[in-house]
Amino acid sequence: MKFLNLFWLLSFLLFSISCSKDESITKDEEKPTITINYSDGFPKACAELSRGQSYNFKAMVSDNEALASYSLDIHHNFDQHTHDDQGEECELYPKKSSVNPLIFLENYTIEGGTRNYEININVNIPDDIDVGDYHCSYSVTDETGWQSRTSIDIKIVE
Amino acid sequence: MALLSDSSISMNIFMNIQKILILLLCIFTSSMAFAQDGYELFGRLYNAENEEPIEAATIIFEDFGTLSDSDGxxxxxxxxxxxxxxxxxxxSFVDTSISIVFDEGMKSLNIALRPYSQVIAEVQVTGKTNARLDRESTSISELVSEEFLAQNRENTLMQTLKKLPGVSSINIGAGQSKPVIRGLGFNRVAVVQNGIKHEAQxxxxxxxLEIDQFGIENIQIIKGPASLLYGSDAIAxxxxxxxxxxxxxxxxxxxxNLVGDTNNDLLGISAGIQSRKDKWYYRGRLTYRDYGDYKVPTDRISYENYIFDLHDNNLRNTAGREANANFSIGYVNNNIKSETFVSNVNGKNGFFANAHGLEVRTSSIDYDASNRDIDLPFHSVNHFKLSNTTTIVSGRHLFSFDLGYQLNHRxxxxxxxxxxxMPKPSNTQERIYDKSSISLNASDAFVYNSRHRITTGVNLDYQNNSIGGWxxxxxxxxSFGLGLFAFDEFEIQEDLHFLAGIRYDYGVMDSKSYYDWYPSPEYDEEGNQIDVYQQRASDGSLHFGNISASTGLSYIRNNNNFKINIGKSFRMPLAKELVSNGLNYHMFRFEMGNQDLDAEESYQIDVEVEHRRGNFTVSLSPFVNYFTNYIYLxxxxxxxxNLQIYEYTQAEVFRWGGEISAELNLSSKWQIQGSGEYVFSRQQSGPKKGFTLPFSPPVSALFSTVYHLKDFAIFKNSKLITDFRITGAQENIVPPEEITEGYSVWHFSWVADWAIIKDAQPWEIRLKVNNLFDVQYFDHSSFYRLIDVPEPGRNISLSLTFPF
Structure with missing residues (x-):
């Protein structure tokens, strides 16, 4: 009978193991935030950008612990494959195919483990690229690996 | 690999040989005539089962042989x-020896021969029952019967098995799912069919899972590491x-079988037939299922900042269809059993159109035109399987061979x-995967003496994976894998069983390099732009060797059953874990392999205690598990x-958890069952130290009542089954997951035999209502959880089975 008791004991022991010693390591459970909804935020939904000009793309990012990197992606939306998350519907041009679209794909790191940061990227819009609907998306990560994104529908005009 | 399952048969056959020897023949009368040149014996042979005469039996008498005529x-x-x-x-009959005293005055001799089938049937009666063998077996497993499958059948096999404590599933919409055992899934659960490991993506x-759930009779689910017998991938x-x-x-x-569902307008039909003469038998089955988009109890889905309005609650473009065929032919006699299976499973499923994976998409396709069409994006899969499983009993040996060829095209x-x-591709073919694999398992279970049974075996597998699409x-x-194993099952006492075994595995994987089909701009040292076809994977050859072992003990004492297992299991890293280097547009991330990964190793102790008393059964099965290097993305x-890099990483992981279940037969009419499952995991090292593992299932409990109704009208043996599942919130998450709220959901079903034609086998009818109150809830491990899609709403399902 002792053998049996041992078994029951062992099984309950296994069940209760580490139940008691949850040493709760502090985990970062918060995503960073990203927004263009402030006065300097750029571009705003449905903004029109002109060829040959240069613009400062600005967004505000923050995190509860430490920001790590961010990226900016500008690609054409001539086939209307996606739309933004700004809650504002931009009127899109008719669908068309691309010849020489603008592609901007860059990423940057944020040094020093800061919690608040303003993204500021200078983008030249070349003279020879296709005009039309474009899609611009920002993303940001914190040091834990959480990511947040936001995207904006814009137009590039003559 | 079908060792455990065959063990009962082998034991029984050994017992049976003795029985055959002492088999008493029915000699009703005997007579012998004395002829001039000697004594003549006139005999008649007949089948003991049906008393039909036996033709063409060989009768050997001293050096003289003769055959029985058509009258026996x-x-x-x-x-x-x-x-x-x-x-x-x-x-077709058991070999028989008789001894006879030749004398004057003998009459005729009537001899009954026993057909093999009867012998086999009897073995199953007189041998140990499966339940007893399960109690003696050291492995902590669940045996699933055909009855359970029929009574609980859901849309997919894994959704059906989810009712078992410790088993859950990763669902991809309503029509597809993958197995999860104690919180681990994907390549950590080996799925074996007819002795051959299912090799797909x-x-x-x-x-x-590309397996037809109709026609399946018995499933054994091993909870816990089983590398010893099943090799890599059986780590969970x-x-x-x-x-x-x-x-x-x-x-x-x-x-x-006919089945119809209201939630996704599913119509399914399956027809199966089996036949046996004496030693040869065959079976075949055809299944077709076609379903529309499934409905969720919400009008709109909000994902990140996007809002998608749903038409008629339809989760657009989640329709699908499946067509399966399988056939097998088998041969059995008293020491050989061999069956060759050929099967093909073909399916096509749409993916939710607005957000495939994580990426938000818009399209000009009119997805709401019909809820049955399958538009882009979709996937199609074809899985062909040819296999043979053979067992041979020879003396004290039971040899088992499983040979399989599989072709998976997705x-x-x-x-x-x-x-x-990447410029716009010219076609829709985003990805193609072809996997062809050959596997061979051979083993010998040797009854050393009445106490020891020693099994040795080898597993070989070769697979070739090719890719296509843009x-x-x-x-x-x-890849090539070789595994060698040996274990001893030791019956210390009738109620005390011990198992110990060791295994060695060797694996090689050769991966091929891959370059983008389009150039990306890069800048050289002088700042000039150059176009580069980026390399996404390099040629690589990786070798792995691993030793695994396990030992277990089972003890039956009166109404109690105790099991304990300690084992080490392993898993060979996958090609994608080692060498992937690509953009996963589905998931909107960049995935990077890591060539420094080791073969994953896991140590586990698990225990099961079960107590039965009269109408009450309770069982508790806790486990503690430690991974030296759990590999995850x-x-x-x-x-x-612009894509976040996800990198395959290995970390120490500690897990514990278990299941508890109880069953009470209140009366001959009422049964109550309850079960609960819980898994805790924590990464003990690495970049996500302190976090849990991806797809960790939350604590969950299932309460069921079964009420047996009186026969009424033409309905016999009818039962009302109520299931209540209550699942806690999953707040223990790891990036990029989100906290999932808890939920409770009711399911209800009525099953009955429908004796519509007198003296014929009754039809079986089942009416089921899932999610009775149309509750909106999220399943933490569902594929669509990532984009905030709730689980299916209320579904009424009717299924009918017509046996013949």
């Missing part, structure tokens, strides 16, 4: 008086779909669109172009 009659002559031996043999998270457990039982001789039967199609530097995720690769804080 034979005549032998003997020159001398006294004791003589006669041997009678026939392909298990790693993928957007498609299910095994879903072993056992070959169906051999049909009874001289029978032909079958069934037609295609993913989506609307082509330019992405990053999207790259994993490289093409070939870790979201880093870095970017590649």
């Amino acid at each position: 009659n034979f005549l032998i002559t003997c020159s001398s008086k006294g004791l003589h031996h006669i041997k009678i043999s026939h392909v 298990e790693w993928g998270n957007d498609h299910g 457990g095994v879903v072993d779909i056992l070959p169906p039982e051999i049909p009874q001789p001289k029978t032909t039967n079958g069934e037609i 295609e993913e199609h989506s609307e082509p669109t330019a992405h990053g530097y 999207g790259f995720l994993i490289p093409a690769y070939q 870790n979201p880093t804080s870095r970017y590649n172009e």
Whole structure:
């Protein structure tokens, strides 16, 4: 009978193991935030950008612990494959195919483990690229690996 | 690999040989005539089962042989008086020896021969029952019967098995799912069918298991590491779909199953037939299922900042269809059992159109035109399987061989669109995967003495994986694996069983390099732009060797059953874990392999205690598990172009948990069952130290009541079954997951026999309502959880089975 008791004991022991010693390591459970909804935020939904000009793309990012990197992606939306998350519907041009679209794909790191940061990227819009609907998306990560994104529908005009 | 399942048969056959020897023949009368040249014996042979005469049996008498005629009659002559031996043999009957004293005044001899089938049937009665063997077996497993499957059948096999404590599933919409055992899934659960490991794209998270759930009779689910027998991938457990039982001789039967669901307008039909003469038998089955988009109890889905309005609650473009065929032919005699299976499973499923994976998409396709069409994006899969499983009993040996060939072809199609530097592709064929694999298992279970049974075996597998399409995720690769194992099952006492075994595995994987089909701009040292076809995977050859071992003990004491297992299991890393280097547009991330990964190793102790008393059964099965290096896809804080880099990483992981279940028969009419499951995991090292593992299932409990109704009208044996599942919130998450709220959901079903034709087999009817109150809830491990899609709403399902 002792053998049996041992078994029951062992099984309950296994069940209760580490139940008691949850040493709760502090985990970062918060995503960073990203927004263009402030006065300097750029571009705003449905903004029109002109060829040959240069613009400062600005967004505000923050995190509860430490920001790590961010990226900016500008690609054409001539086939209307996606739309933004700004809650504002931009009127899109008719669908068309691309010849020489603008592609901007860059990423940057944020040094020093800061919690608040303003993204500021200078983008030249070349003279020879296709005009039309474009899609611009920002993303940001914190040091834990959480990511947040936001995207904006814009137009590039003559 | 079908060792455990065959062990009962082998034991029984050994017992049976003795029985055959002492088999008493029915000698009703005997007579012998004295002829001039000796003593004549007139005999008649008949079948003990049905008393039909047996033709063409060989009767050996001294050096003289003769055959029985069509009436079963034979005549032998003997020159001398006294004791003589006669041997009678026939392909379909048990060999029989009789001793006879030749004398004057003998009449005729009627001899009954026993057909093999009867012997086999009897073995199953007199041998140990499966339940007893399960209690003696040290492995902590669940045996799933055909009845359970029929009574609980859901849309997919894994959704059906989810009712078992410790088993859950990763669902991809309503029509596809993958197995999860104690919180681990994908390549950590080996799925075995008819002795052969199912080889498909298990790693993928957007498609299910290519197995027809109709026609499955018995499944053994091993909870806990089972590398010893099943090799790599069985690190968390095994879903072993056992070959169906051999049909009874001289029978032909079958069934037609019809099923209809309201939630996704599913219509399914399956028809199966099986037949056996004496030693040869065959079976076949055809299944077709066609379903529309499934409905969720919400009008709109909000994902990140996007809002998608749903038409008629339809989760657009989640329709699908499946067509399966399988056939097998088998042979059985008293020491050989061999069955060859051929099957093909073909399916096509759409993916939710607005957000495939994580990426938000818009399209000009009119997805709401019909809820049955399958538009882009979709995937299609074809799985062909040819296998043979053979067991041979020879003396004290039971040899088992499983040989299999599988071909898995999967295609993913989506609307082509330019992405990053990739121009718009010319077709929809985003990815193609072809996997062909050959596996061979051979083993010998040797009954050393009445106490020890020693099994040794070898597993070999070779697979060739090729890729196609414009999207790259994993490289093409070939792999070869060899496993050698030996274990001893030791019956210390009748109620105390011990198992110890060791295994060695060797694996090689050769992966092929892959370059983008389009150039990306890069800048040289002088700042000039150059176009580069980026390399996404490099040629690589990786070798792995691993030793695993396990030991277990089972003890039966009165109403109690105790089991304990300690084991080490392993898993060979996958090609994608080692060498992937690509953009996963589905998941909107960049995935990077890591060539420094080791073979994953896991140590586990698990215990099961079960107590039965009269109408009450309770069981508790806790486990503690430690991974030296659990491999997972870790979201880093870095970017590649604009996509977050996810890198395969290994970390120490500690897990514990278990299941508890209880069953009470209140009366002959009422049964109550309850079960609960819980898993805790924590990474003990690495970049996500302190976090849990991806897809960790939350604590969950299931309460069921079964009420047996009185027979009424033409409905017999009817039962009302109520299931109440209550699941806690999953707040223990790891990036990029989100906290999932808890939920409770009711399911209800009524099953009955429908004796519509007198004296014929009754039809079986089942009416089921899932999610009775149309509750909106989220399943933490569902594929669509990532984009905030709730689980299916209320579903009423009617299924009918017509046996013949």
